[in-house]
Amino acid sequence: MSGRKRERIQAARSSPTKPRTRRSCSSSRRRSAPLDGRGGRRPAAELAVHEERSSRSGAIVLVLALCGTAVSLMQTVVVPLLPDFPRLLGTSPDNASWLVTVTLLTSAVTTPIMSRLADMHGKRRMILVSLGALLCGSLLGASSDSLALLILARLLQGFAPALIPIGISTMRDELPPDKIGGAVALMSATLGIGGAVGLPLSGVIYAAFGWHAVFWASVVMSVGMLVLVLAVVPESGVTTPGRFDWWGAILISTALTSLLLGISKGGAWGWTSQWTLLSFTVAALAFALWAPWELRAGEPLVDLRTSARRPVLLTNIASLLAGFIMFNYLLVATQQLQLPVETGVGSGLGVTEAGLVMLPGGVLMVLMAPVSASVTRRFGARITLTAGLSVAGVGYVVRVLLDGSVAELVIGISIVSVGVAMSFASMPVLIMQSVPIGETAAANGLNTVVRSIGTSSCSATVAAVLTAGAITGGTHPTETALHAMSWLAAAAAFMGAAVGLLIPARTPPGAARTAGRDERLPVTRGDDVRRAQVGTEVVVRGRAECADGRPARLAIVSVHSAGGQQVDWARADNVGRWSVVLPAEGEHLVVCSAEGWAPQAELLELSSDTTTLLQLDEQLMVAGDVSRSGRPIEDALVVLTDAAGESMGATRTNAAGHYELRLPPLGRYVLTALDPPTRTAQSRDVVISAQRRCFDFVLSEPPE
Incomplete structure (x- = not known):
């Protein structure tokens, strides 16, 4: 060790942060640790913590899944009311459609922002904020009779869908490893469950008690969810405080609002109208400004370098296509069930009856959650994604071939539901395998936004195709137009399956176990296996510096157990600060690399109450x-x-x-x-x- 380096470490050791002494990997004091990285069998106290977490995990999963279903309802709860809103509110159908559009826009804008805030300031806190906004919006909607106030109410309700990616990240932090797969699968399935349940439920309430009752039901549901979250869901100890990227938030909000506004209203405005073209132009400009800003930001709202990694990028592309196929079966199947029998393609059902026909699909999504988790454990999330999208593609082919009766439609809808449930269950797992633990909520939030872009694109495509294929002189689509949408969805599903095959394969967790490891503590990552937590995880922070004293900007810090299993990794910000999440304090192998410098590897004692200094000595x-x-x-x-x-x-x-x-x-x-x-x-x-x-x-x- 050079004299200059020794002086810097001694100076850092005497600072208020008190970093631990570092030891070189070549030090004679290095010892071989057991595979658990902690010196053998876990103490009885840790096993007690593990059992306590297992006992409360069922309640946490149930509450978060109910919250996910509740907020998913908000996206479809007013759909059965849209035909009557122009008469009830004295407005035009185009104005009434904003009651759906504004929720979509708000959800897309707030989801990445609130997900990032959840990583920084606490996931339970942001879940409560989401439910609080849902409650305020529901109260406003239940007590108002004007379109303007209802649009504001729906805007507030648009904060709620951010709860789903935050809830998934909470499950990763709070549940035992063997429960995470099934819980994440169930939470992901709530996106489809809410859509399937929302249509018949709101139709029944509206028919029996009036449209205000739909919002009052949402008030009761919001209050119940708030009470349950306060009583059952703990605040995660995994937070990575820092400076919020306000400019990044403003730019991404502008970009997403303009993009989704153009997609959702393009059919009504005209795809070549000045307002549609202006929306897409503003979106392109905002994205063009946002991307370089995020690449330069020390603590970006969305880490584009991580998002560009092959597993994350390909998963998000598959998510876009999955969003398209999921919304396709909700829109097209519902319309086909409600079209008059005289058209030759419809079943003539009412809103409530059509919703009840769709209900088996939602039930199947719930039942598929443990099956999807089992497939992921055995074969990996990549196979689950590919299999799910392939099944969905087959389901759409069946829908084209068998659509002569309601029973045949149910068969096709059920097959598609199974495929959607499997694919949705695998996406958060693939994301969490490929991003730092401290960014799981933000990464899942971006994945949710990408999915919402897919659903918006589907809505616009359905409107365009069915309108173009309408019966001459009428407003009802032809059988050819309905089949065209099913073929488009099938093509999107098979394309998504092909994208899934391009995702790098990982060793299924069950196959990665070693004979000397405690089987009650399964790992949760594939090739770069992450040790699963048994107690409260700890956040370890540090700084990365170059030999000349400059911060090692954007350095990559990878932390491994003494047995060689990757625990977590992080990217340093512009001033060299980094943080990782560990199952416990102790000795770990730390690898640090930065552009222009030779990588450094050391065996260090990592602790949450110290700041670890990593120094790159050799400039390339x-x-x-x-x-x-x-x-x-x-x-x-x-x-x-x-x-x-x-x-x-x-x-x-x-x-x-x-x-x-x-x-x-x-x-x-x-x-x-x-x-x-x-x-x-x-x-x-x-x-x-x-x-x-x-x-x-x-x-x-x-x-x-």
Whole structure:
């Protein structure tokens, strides 16, 4: 260890943060720890904590699943009322449609923001905020008779869907590992369950008690959920406080609002109208500003570098397609069931009857939750996603071939429901496997938003296709138009399954167990296996610095148990701060890497009450020798330029003809050497990679 490095560590040790002493991996004090990374059998106290968490897990899952179902109802609860709202409120059908549109827009905007706030300030707190907004919106809707107040009420209710990704992240923090898979599957299924239950439920309430009663029912439901969350759901100890990215939130809100507004209202405004084109233009500009801002932000609202990782990116693409196919069967099947028999394609059912026909699909989603979890445990979430989307695609093909009766429609709807439930159950697992623990709510929130873009696109597509295929001189779609939507959904499902196959395969957790490990504590990650927690997890924070004292901006910190299993990872912010979540304090292998620096690996004692200092000592350089006829050339000028001709650095050789330049981003460059006394110069194309950074020059003899 250099004297400068020792001084820096001693200075950091004497600071208020009191970082622990670091030990090199090559230290003679290093010892081999058992696979659990904690020295053998767990103490009885930890087993007691594990049993306590198991005993209360059922109540937590039940409450969060009920909350998820309740907020999912908000997206469809007013749909049966839309045909009557123009008469009840004295307005036009286009104005009444804002009662659905405004909830969609609010949900898309608030979900990523509230999910990030949940990671920072507490998940239970943000769940209560969601339910509080739902309660306020329901009270306002139940006590108002004007369109403007109802739109405001629906706007407040749009805060509620953020509860679903936050609830999934809460389950990861609070449940024993063996319960997480089934719980996440059930919570994901609530998106479809709420849609299937909301239609018949609101229709029955409206028919019996009037439209105000629908909102009063929501008031009762909101109060009940608030009481249950306060009584049952604990606040997660896994938080990563920091500075909230307000500019990122403003830009993403503008972008999503404009995009979804254009998609949802494009059919009514006209796809080439000035308002539709303006919405898409504003969305494109906002996204163009938001992406570079997030890449530069030290603590971004959405970590685009993580989101661009292949497993996360492909999962989000599959989620977009899954959102499309899920909403397709809700919209198209409901319309087909309610169309008059005289059209030749409808069943002539009322709103309530049609909703009851859709109800078996919602029930199947609930029943598929443990099945999906079992498939994920045995084969991995990637297989569950691919199988689910494939089953949904088959279901849509069946719907085209069998739609002559209500019973045949139920068969097709049921198959699609099974596929949607399986695919929805796998997506949060794939996301949580690929992002830092401290970002699970934000990452699942983004995944939910992507799904909502898929549902909005489906709504616009259904309206366009069914309108274009309407019976001449009428308003009812033809059988060809209905089949076209089923074929589109089938194509989207099979395309999503193909995307799922491209997601990198991971070893199923059951196969990753080792004989020496306690089988009661299964792992929850695939190849980069994360140790499952038995007690309260701890958040460990630290700083990453370069040898010259500058922060190691965007450094990657990966923490492993002494047995080699990855526990968590993090990306440092612009000032080098990082945090990880560990099952317990203790000795861990910490690997730190940053662009332009050699990676550092050390065996450290990590604790929640200290700030761990990681220092990168060796800066990577582009280096080589300049010579002529076997003799080194001293004081030769060496210049590195990029493909556009911009200089990336210049230096001169030493007495041994050796040069060194700071390593630029990897890629193709032009390297030039000049011997000023003889005016001899030479250039060469070089490709700088992680393996090749050394380039020698042999200059030719000067002309006579």
